[in-house]
Amino acid sequence: MWKLSNIKAIIQKLRVKKPWDDIIIFILNILIAIPVFIIIHQNLVDPEWPFEIDRILLFIAIVVLLQLLLRLLRRVIIICIAAYLFFLLFNSIFGNFGFWSVAEDYNAMLYNMSEDPNPQDIIIAKLLPFPNKSKILDAIDYDNPDVRNFALMATTKHFRNINKYKEYRTTVQCFAVFKEIKKRWNYVNDPRGREYIARASETVQHFSGDCDDHSILMAACIRAIGGVPRIISTDAHLYPEMLIGTQKDFEAINYIIKEVLFKEESKGKTVHYHIDEHGQIWLNLDYTATYPGGPFMSEEILGALTLY
Known part of the structure; x- marks a missing residue:
C-alpha cells in the first residue's frame, strides 16, 4: 500500500515552481471561464442592461471564483490542466461541446453582443380571420415530388460544404432554398379582379406569382426538408417566416447569416425577426429581403398561419 509520504512526494514533484504557477493558474482560469460563461450566458434570461453590463459582471464573478478555486488547487495544477484538456478532447470526439463548439459559441456570443438585431414582438392588432386559410393550406403541397425535388436540388447547390454547423444543418439547408427561390423569383400579379392562389407544385414550374404564391412555395419547400415555416398576414401582404428557436439558437444563426452564408448581402444591415408568445424566434423570409x-x-x- 502506498504511504502518505509517497503521495506527498508525487504531489511535490508535480508542483510548478513560482512564478510559473501563477501564470498557469491565470491562463487556465481564462480557458475554463470562457466555456463556463458561455453555458451560463445561454441559459440566463437577458435583462437587457445597457452595454451588456450584466454579462460583464457575470464574467468577472466567474473569473474571481475560479481564481480562488485554482489557488486552492495550486499544488496539483498540472493534474487540473490534464483534466481540462481531457474533458475538451473527449467532448470534441464523443460529445457536443469540444474545442470547435467553444470557439463557435464564443464567436457567436461576442458577435451578438456587438450587433444590434431588430426584434419585433408579435402583436395581433386586429382579430381578423386569416385570409383564404383553407385554400392556402391546401396549396402548400410540401409532399409533392416536384416541390420536394426542387428543395433537395437547392440544398445541393448552395452551402453544401458548410460542415461546421451540424446542429443547424436543417436551418442552413432552408437558407439554401431561400437563396435559390430569391434568385429565380419573378413577381407577377393575379388576374384582374380575382385572387388566384397557386399550389406550390404549380409555382415551382415557373417561379412566378405574387406574394401569396411566393409565401406558399417557400413554406412548402421549407416544410419538405424538415423546417417549420409560417405565413404572416398583414394589410394587403403575405410573407413567409421560419422558426429559428430560442435566443441561443438565434445568436448562432445571426452569426452564420452575417459572417458565413450571406456576408455580402447583409453587410452593415440588421437581421429582423419576430418573437412569438412562447418566446420562439421567427426569421423573415419575404421575397423583398x-x-x-x-x-x-x-x-x-x-x-x-403556422405549419408544424
Whole structure:
C-alpha cells in the first residue's frame, strides 16, 4: 500500500515552481471561464442592461471564483490542466461541446453582443380571420415530388460544404432554398379582379406569382426538408417566416447569416425577426429581403398561419 509520504512526494514533484504557477493558474482560469460563461450566458434570461453590463459582471464573478478555486488547487495544477484538456478532447470526439463548439459559441456570443438585431414582438392588432386559410393550406403541397425535388436540388447547390454547423444543418439547408427561390423569383400579379392562389407544385414550374404564391412555395419547400415555416398576414401582404428557436439558437444563426452564408448581402444591415408568445424566434423570409432576416415590407401583423 502506498504511504502518505509517497503521495506527498508525487504531489511535490508535480508542483510548478513560482512564478510559473501563477501564470498557469491565470491562463487556465481564462480557458475554463470562457466555456463556463458561455453555458451560463445561454441559459440566463437577458435583462437587457445597457452595454451588456450584466454579462460583464457575470464574467468577472466567474473569473474571481475560479481564481480562488485554482489557488486552492495550486499544488496539483498540472493534474487540473490534464483534466481540462481531457474533458475538451473527449467532448470534441464523443460529445457536443469540444474545442470547435467553444470557439463557435464564443464567436457567436461576442458577435451578438456587438450587433444590434431588430426584434419585433408579435402583436395581433386586429382579430381578423386569416385570409383564404383553407385554400392556402391546401396549396402548400410540401409532399409533392416536384416541390420536394426542387428543395433537395437547392440544398445541393448552395452551402453544401458548410460542415461546421451540424446542429443547424436543417436551418442552413432552408437558407439554401431561400437563396435559390430569391434568385429565380419573378413577381407577377393575379388576374384582374380575382385572387388566384397557386399550389406550390404549380409555382415551382415557373417561379412566378405574387406574394401569396411566393409565401406558399417557400413554406412548402421549407416544410419538405424538415423546417417549420409560417405565413404572416398583414394589410394587403403575405410573407413567409421560419422558426429559428430560442435566443441561443438565434445568436448562432445571426452569426452564420452575417459572417458565413450571406456576408455580402447583409453587410452593415440588421437581421429582423419576430418573437412569438412562447418566446420562439421567427426569421423573415419575404421575397423583398436579400438575406434571411431582411427588412419587413409591412410591420403590422394581423395573423399567422403556422405549419408544424
